[in-house]
Amino acid sequence: MSSIFDLVRPAGDTRIVVAMSGGVDSSVVAAMAARSGAEVIGVTLQLYDHGEAVKRTGSCCAGQDIYDAKTVCDRLGVAHYVLDYESRFRTGVIDKFADEYAAGRTPVPCSLCNQGVKFVDLVAFARELGADCLATGHYVRRVVGADGKPQLWKGRDPARDQSYFLYGTSADQLDYLRFPLGDMPKSEVRKLAEAEGLVVANKPDSQDICFVPDGDYATLVKKLRPETAAPGEIVDLNGELLGRHEGVVHFTIGQRRGIDIGGQAQPLYVVRIEPDTRRLVVGPRRALxxxxxxxxxxxxxxxxxxxxxxxxxxxxxxxxxxxxxxxxxxxxxxxxxxxxxxxxxxxxxxxxxxxxxxxxxxxxxxxxxxx
Structure with a gap:
């Protein structure tokens, strides 16, 4: 196990901080780190949803997830810290997510989170603890090149590869980060979790944006940016009025669903969103x-x-x-x-x-x- 983390010092002299979300992936990384003989510290970020007093227990790193991460650490006999990052996550990810939708753009919140809260702040915290590395459960590979410098490669399993969301990783961060699951399929990860007796071995994977676990991002955006729920016009590529919509928050570029306009020779797609005028410009697929x-x-x-x-x-x-x-x-x-x-x-x-x-x-x- 020690070679997986590619550390210079003997395992018994090293300290590994593991970013733990409460899911099976990061839990297995914690187990691998513990089995290596290193001192292991699990760290979970407590991230609230969009400002409501009660957290959604299904959301990322909140409620049940924090409990699961702690339970895993207790099982492995390692320390576990919980860091309250509500304010940082709200301004750095959730508000930006809402602002992007209000501007008619299509945000990628996972990339924002990795570039800010997760890697910048967690790397800094791990360094403060004197850790030799920060390990995560991402399905990507860290490959050392011929020049001795680390490179970031796709995860071996194409169905699990998460490199798309990690393009913002800096060279300095990559030098410090470790991704032990990059060569594994998910099925093997779950087998390892079962072998370790981890309570999360069969926990379902998150399928939606972590702070919108029910997938209803429109409700969140409307609450934070009410103007996105204002009705407006649907026009064709020539500006001719075709109909009306119930708020640009319900649409993204390339979307076909929800454009309830009949009598068209071809299916219509959202080609452009004009938030200032609240207009949706639609057209045939080739216009995309x-x-x-x-x-x-x-x-x-x-x-x-x-x-x-x-x-x-x-x-x-x-x-x-x-x-x-x-x-x-x-x-x-x-x-x-x-x-x-x-x-x-x-x-x-x-x-x-x-x-x-x-x-x-x-x-x-x-x-x-x-x-």
Whole structure:
């Protein structure tokens, strides 16, 4: 087990801090760290939902999750700390999430959380404790290159890979972080949890945004930004009125569901959201084709290369593209590209870096049809 954490000092002389969410993945990492012979400290962030007095027990790192993390640590005989990060999480993740929707953009809150609360603050805390590393349950691989510097690679299991959400990791953080599950399938992780007798061995995985466990993000955004619930017009690409909607909060670019307009030759999709006028611009699928995107807030973990494979949604496949002067140009028109999303760059299995899509340039209609 000690070799998994790739530490210089003997296991008995090391201290490993494990970021524990209360789920099976981070619990198994804690078990692996304990079996290595190192001193282990589990740390759970107490994150509240959108300001309500009572926490949702199904949300990330709250209620039941904190109890489960503590139970696992008790089982392993290791220390467990709980850090109250309600204010930090509210301003750094939840408020930004609501602001992005209010601006007609499509946010990726998991990337925001990893870039701020999780890695920045947890790494700092682990260093304060004198830990040799911070270990997490992410399904990614930390690979040391020929130059002796660590690289971030996709998780071995494509169905579990979480590298898309970690593009904002800095080189300094990557030097300190460890991801013991990167080479494992989920089934093996659950077997290890069962073998260790961990109470979370069969705990279901979270399927939604952690602070919206029921998936109803619209209710949260409407509470924080009431203007997003104001009704408005639905127009076609030429500005012709087709109907009305009950609030832009219910829509994202590329969405088809909820556009209740009949008598159209082709299905309609949300092509653009204009929050200032509360208008939804809709059109056929080919109108969603994007030729290029401007990307801001770029973070590079590797060399700044021109030829890349770009991934613009967590479940999308990487596609060939060129990166030059802040512009990502797709080799073929790409669909499902929206401001606010993360654009993440790869070279095969290796994550190169990424940023946030600021604007997009539509592909010509004839190119879109050909694609």
């Amino acid at each position: 084709a994007v030729a290029s995107a401007e990307v801001e807030g770029l973070n590079w973990l590797a060399e700044d290369q021109i030829a890349v494979e770009a991934k613009v949604r967590s479940l999308a496949r990487p596609v060939p593209a060129r990166w030059e002067d802040g512009t990502l140009t797709f080799a073929m028109p790409e669909y499902g590209v929206a401001p606010g999303q993360s654009a993440v760059f790869y070279d095969g299995e290796r994550l190169l870096g990424g940023g946030t899509i600021a604007t997009t340039q539509a592909a010509a209609m004839d190119e879109a049809v050909a694609a």
